[in-house]
Amino acid sequence: MAQTSVDIEHKTDHIQHHFVDSDQQFESSKLGMWIFLVTEILFFGGLFAAYIVYRAWYPELYLEASTELNAFWGTVNTAVLIGSSLTVAMAIRSAQLNQIKGLIYNLYITIGLAIIFMVIKFFEYAEKLEKGIAPGAYYTYDGLEHEKANIFFSIYYMMTGLHGLHVVIGIGLMVWLVIKAKKKVFHSGYYTPVEITGLYWHLVDVIWIFLFPLLYLID
Amino acid sequence: MATSEAKPTNKIQVRRYKPEEYPEKHYLNEETGIWAWMTTVDHKKIGLMYLASLAFFFFVGGMLALVLRTELLTPARSFMDADVYNQIFTLHGAIMVFFFLVPSVPAALGNFILPLQLGCKDVAFPRVNLASFYIYVIGAVFTLIAILTGGVDTGWTFYTPYSATTGGNVMMMTLGIFILGFSSILTGVNFITTIHKLRAPGMTWNKLPLNMWALYATSIIQVLATPVLAITLLLLTMERVLSIGIFDPALGGDPVLYQHFFWFYSHPAVYIMIVPGFGVISEVISTFSRKIIFGYWAIAISSLAIAFIGFLVWGHHMFTAGQSSLANMVFSFLTFLVGIPTGIKIFNWVATMYRGSIDMKTPMLYAQIFLFQFMIGGFTGIMLGALAVDIHLHDTYYVVAHFHYVMMGGMVMAFLAGLHYWWPKMFGKMYSEKWAKFSAIIIFIGFNMTFLPQFVMGSQGMPRRYFNYIDQFQSFHQFSTIGSYIIGIGFFIMFGYLLYSFFRGEKAAANPWGSRALEWQVSSPPPLHNFEHTPVIINGPYDYHKPMSEFQLGIASKHNGHHAGEKVDISTTVKDKA
Amino acid sequence: MNRFSDFMLPPAKSTTAETTDALFHFINVTSLIFLVGITIAIIFFSWKYRRRSDEDVTPVISHNNKLEITWSVIPLILVMIVFGWGFTGYMNLITIPDDAYEVRVVAKSWLWEFHYETGFVSVNELHVPANRPVKLVMSSDDVIHSFFVPDYRVKMDVLPNRYTSLWFEVTEPGESIVYCAEYCGTAHSNMLATVFAHTQEDFDTWLETAGSADDDMDPVELGEQLVTRNACDTCHSTDGTRLQGPTFQGLWGSEREMEDGEIVVVDENYVRESILEPNARITKGYQPVMPSYAGTLNDRQIDAIIEYLKTLQ
Structure with a gap:
């Protein structure tokens, strides 16, 4: 346990053969992740475009239909996700400081918050499906007058569903990080997976921060 | 500025590393066995696995094309039903576009050549690279399932509402291509990162081979456009599974929105297919003219310009789809702008040949065929960009001929140029120059016979995707069909001599073409980790006026942490290793 | 030119066809000049500068900004001409004259229905007066189709959820073929129709008697x-x-x-x-x-x- 900082600086077993040194590997991974995040933004960008097009055509539809969404639970979920972004940042900080215990605790909290987010989402979905607010052709709810209400909810389910899928993937990644951290893989000289998972998690958070006002807070 | 000058320059000792001729140990015979290949993270082996898959898909797609052409010998039914015909042209398009053209140069040739040209040991994320190959395979399996369970008859564009309502297994097919998109995205991420971070010492941006510029531009398009296709196909899949109604007018959706989404990817995708071809052509023309490339920056920047403007022209596929006249005007205008950088490239290539020392080897022959056919493809593109004329020509055989001239006459020729150019490097074997030239000429003749008549048919009004046609067009169709058989013969010959070369070919020297490019300064085939040393670059890749010894430098000491593309200052005189 | 035109293009039977054809020929001729010129240059260079020995030394000509500008600007001017020309022609194609005779078109898989002012409906046969602008207001009952008359150089997609329209003025009485140009399924290639252009009198007579002849x-x-x-x-x-x-x-x-x-x-x-x-x-x-x-x-x-x-x- 009593590793000196000198020992850590000289650990090199994490460097893959084709990199010159640790810095190059770290910088490459980070750049790669950033580019991947750009593709993620464009991926969601398609849905945002669909959202914008339909909103431009039927502005009243959005006003009307968003009243069915529960802004209170939306706000709670936003707070939960922002909190998890904070804990993931703290996890990275712990890794940088070589505090492996702190890293693991912070990851646990993040996973916990992500699960809370998904549970709330589950109840939101369940409540809507019960009323008959299902996507597209399965839409049977008659509380809304607008004839295209089904399309609003199609967009809603696609956007939040895809975002939820990203949250689930994030949970998976963080469980994997915890396992690795327990095996003492990470130290202040090597914490690339923690850093890039953190980047990914921030993106998931940012997308929600856009989704929340666009869907829940139209009024 | 002052601060950077104050810093001590980074002096390194270099010496010459001559490539070993006819090496005994190389990447092909180290780590052999099926399992080692299946789990390899070596970019060269992954490149070859892509190459084998591509050859398979090209064969399948090509056979489908011959079946289509055979059916079109007579105006009415010849030997298959309309439904079968519709499925076959859909498959021909989808397989050729998504499984052959998009990954052809980037994933197969690019994977093989990119680290070698950059002077690094592998791509930045070798495991991701392997993963993207398997994602490609999974995508292919999904498509295969779609074909076996009902087929798809939507055309490769999957236009709604037809694709939302027709029978067959459209869902599997779109899912397959959705998955395939991630393969493309990951390759793009990998290439961009590698080009940014893993260049050899001394390889500054102005010494980057043009092939790397082209792959860089391609990767940017892949990374930015493919996610939009992915989401579009996901929405289409959901349209079929859950009837979400975003594109289906029967549920209140809008089918033209789908076309916008689809072409937002698929037009840049055309550049994903053709821009890497430009890179190959730059390499080949310079090497076989043994002359410095003319207008390095013009060619490099025009690739990026094409990549950028290419994102803004998707609407020219919808001139007749009822979009506003303002939108049509803007898209038409931008379409013409994208023609300019393409023209610049052609002029620069021809200028490179001026006063060169031109060796008409097979790759050069393919490059010239490329120039000729791609010009026709480009000029007919101008025709289709002109609004009034496009109204007449849209969705006719003219369009079919145009994109076959660009894609097959251009891109496939560039791919073949690259394949013949790098074949000795890949397998360490030479092929028969005589047979290679012969088959190139056969393919050239067959190709033009097939597609020139289609320009006439299209101008005369023959719509595309027609199972039956009016008698007036029969002689054109028959001529075209005969041409397609000739192409088939050409490829058959190619398959024969390449197979012979693979097993019995004469051994290739490390640098059979006398090229200055970095990939030719390692042995053929290259060692498992590309370079035993860290290469150092002091000249541009096309500096044929400098001695070969200056292109074979490497860091003298074992290892001393250098970063990508950093400027180097050589402190000692170059010592010959021998 | 006429023979070439007949070979490449179907007969021009509408008032707007001429502009389209002129532009078509202009692009063809200009492209051909460039294509032949560049191809000759490639062949000539390949022969003139062929490799004579392995020791050939080539000059260092890395770039020439004047040339780069020349071969950017000249094509730019040419394509701008083409753009302007094409756009003007297009504006004529979409600016429908006020006095146009209107026919309603409904596309179904796989047939064309033409509804006339009298309520008469013809299938796969469109009758129009010649020398008078005709406006088609089109919609589809199912998937996307596209109304295409090569002789008139007009084409417009027919969509299920909205109306699109196109117009033409036929120059003389006669028949022309109509294709569906947007892939619409099994019998896409059988979705043909014929336009019959009559003189105004003949058209009026036809419209009066249409349908009643069946009695x-x-x-x-x-x-x-x-x-x-x-x-x-x-x-x-x-x-x-x-x-x-x-x-x-x-x-x-x-x-x-x-x-x-x-x-x-x-x-x-x-x-x-x-x-x-x-x-x-x-x-x-x-x-x-x-x-x-x-x-x-x-x-x-x-x-x-x-x-x-x-x-x-």
């Missing part, structure tokens, strides 16, 4: 005509061949198994239902793709078709 025809003969006129024979053969729909030969009075297993005898009621609500009961092994003819065929016409079917044993 004194023998029902069987009328039924046979209706089957052709309404494009039933695109999908239903009369000689036993299997097309998209069941053949008419031997249909009458036979027993059919439906998709849901029900056995149906083909009688007056079933035929009538199949014409007006085609997808209510589908014969086993076929797709529910037939469009409804409700509003297109009246009772007398349906009776005539039934009489005709009875003769096809």
Whole structure:
């Protein structure tokens, strides 16, 4: 346990053969992740475009239909996700400081918050499906007058569903990080997976921060 | 500025590393066995696995094309039903576009050549690279399932509402291509990162081979456009599974929105297919003219310009789809702008040949065929960009001929140029120059016979995707069909001599073409980790006026942490290793 | 030029065709000059500068900014001319004259319906007056189609959820072929129609008598005509061949198994239902793709078709 900082600086077993040194590997991974995040933004960008097009055509539809969404639970979920972004940042900080215990605790909290987010989402979905607010052709709810209400909810389910899928993937990644951290893989000289998972998690958070006002807070 | 000058320059000792001729140990015979290949993270082996898959898909797609052409010998039914015909042209398009053209140069040739040209040991994320190959395979399996369970008859564009309502297994097919998109995205991420971070010492941006510029531009398009296709196909899949109604007018959706989404990817995708071809052509023309490339920056920047403007022209596929006249005007205008950088490239290539020392080897022959056919493809593109004329020509055989001239006459020729150019490097074997030239000429003749008549048919009004046609067009169709058989013969010959070369070919020297490019300064085939040393670059890749010894430098000491593309200052005189 | 034009393009029969053709030829000729010039340069260089020995030394010509600018600006000017020309032509194509004669077009898989001001509906036959602008207001009942008349150089997609329109003015009476240019499924390539351009008088006469000529025809003969006129024979053969729909030969009075297993005898009621609500009961092994003819065929016409079917044993 009593590793000196000198020992850590000289650990090199994490460097893959084709990199010159640790810095190059770290910088490459980070750049790669950033580019991947750009593709993620464009991926969601398609849905945002669909959202914008339909909103431009039927502005009243959005006003009307968003009243069915529960802004209170939306706000709670936003707070939960922002909190998890904070804990993931703290996890990275712990890794940088070589505090492996702190890293693991912070990851646990993040996973916990992500699960809370998904549970709330589950109840939101369940409540809507019960009323008959299902996507597209399965839409049977008659509380809304607008004839295209089904399309609003199609967009809603696609956007939040895809975002939820990203949250689930994030949970998976963080469980994997915890396992690795327990095996003492990470130290202040090597914490690339923690850093890039953190980047990914921030993106998931940012997308929600856009989704929340666009869907829940139209009024 | 002052601060950077104050810093001590980074002096390194270099010496010459001559490539070993006819090496005994190389990447092909180290780590052999099926399992080692299946789990390899070596970019060269992954490149070859892509190459084998591509050859398979090209064969399948090509056979489908011959079946289509055979059916079109007579105006009415010849030997298959309309439904079968519709499925076959859909498959021909989808397989050729998504499984052959998009990954052809980037994933197969690019994977093989990119680290070698950059002077690094592998791509930045070798495991991701392997993963993207398997994602490609999974995508292919999904498509295969779609074909076996009902087929798809939507055309490769999957236009709604037809694709939302027709029978067959459209869902599997779109899912397959959705998955395939991630393969493309990951390759793009990998290439961009590698080009940014893993260049050899001394390889500054102005010494980057043009092939790397082209792959860089391609990767940017892949990374930015493919996610939009992915989401579009996901929405289409959901349209079929859950009837979400975003594109289906029967549920209140809008089918033209789908076309916008689809072409937002698929037009840049055309550049994903053709821009890497430009890179190959730059390499080949310079090497076989043994002359410095003319207008390095013009060619490099025009690739990026094409990549950028290419994102803004998707609407020219919808001139007749009822979009506003303002939108049509803007898209038409931008379409013409994208023609300019393409023209610049052609002029620069021809200028490179001026006063060169031109060796008409097979790759050069393919490059010239490329120039000729791609010009026709480009000029007919101008025709289709002109609004009034496009109204007449849209969705006719003219369009079919145009994109076959660009894609097959251009891109496939560039791919073949690259394949013949790098074949000795890949397998360490030479092929028969005589047979290679012969088959190139056969393919050239067959190709033009097939597609020139289609320009006439299209101008005369023959719509595309027609199972039956009016008698007036029969002689054109028959001529075209005969041409397609000739192409088939050409490829058959190619398959024969390449197979012979693979097993019995004469051994290739490390640098059979006398090229200055970095990939030719390692042995053929290259060692498992590309370079035993860290290469150092002091000249541009096309500096044929400098001695070969200056292109074979490497860091003298074992290892001393250098970063990508950093400027180097050589402190000692170059010592010959021998 | 004329011969070349006849070879490349169909006869120009509308007032707007001329501009399109002129631009088409301009681009062809300009492109050909460039293509031939550059190709000659490539061949000439390949021969003149062929490799003589392995020791050949080539000059260092890395770039030339004047040349780069020249070969950027000249093509730029040319394509801007093409753009302007194409755009002007396009504006003429979409600016519909106010006095245009209007016909309503409905596309269904796989036939064209033309509705005239009198309420008369013709299938796969469009009759228009020559020397007068004609406006088509189009929509689709199912998937996307595209209305294309090569002789007039006009094309417009026909969409299911909105109206699109196009116009043309035919220069002289005659016939021209109409294609569906947007892929729409099995019988896409059979979705053809014919435009008949008449002089104004002939057109007026035709419009007055259209439909009424049927009144004194023998029902069987009328039924046979209706089957052709309404494009039933695109999908239903009369000689036993299997097309998209069941053949008419031997249909009458036979027993059919439906998709849901029900056995149906083909009688007056079933035929009538199949014409007006085609997808209510589908014969086993076929797709529910037939469009409804409700509003297109009246009772007398349906009776005539039934009489005709009875003769096809």
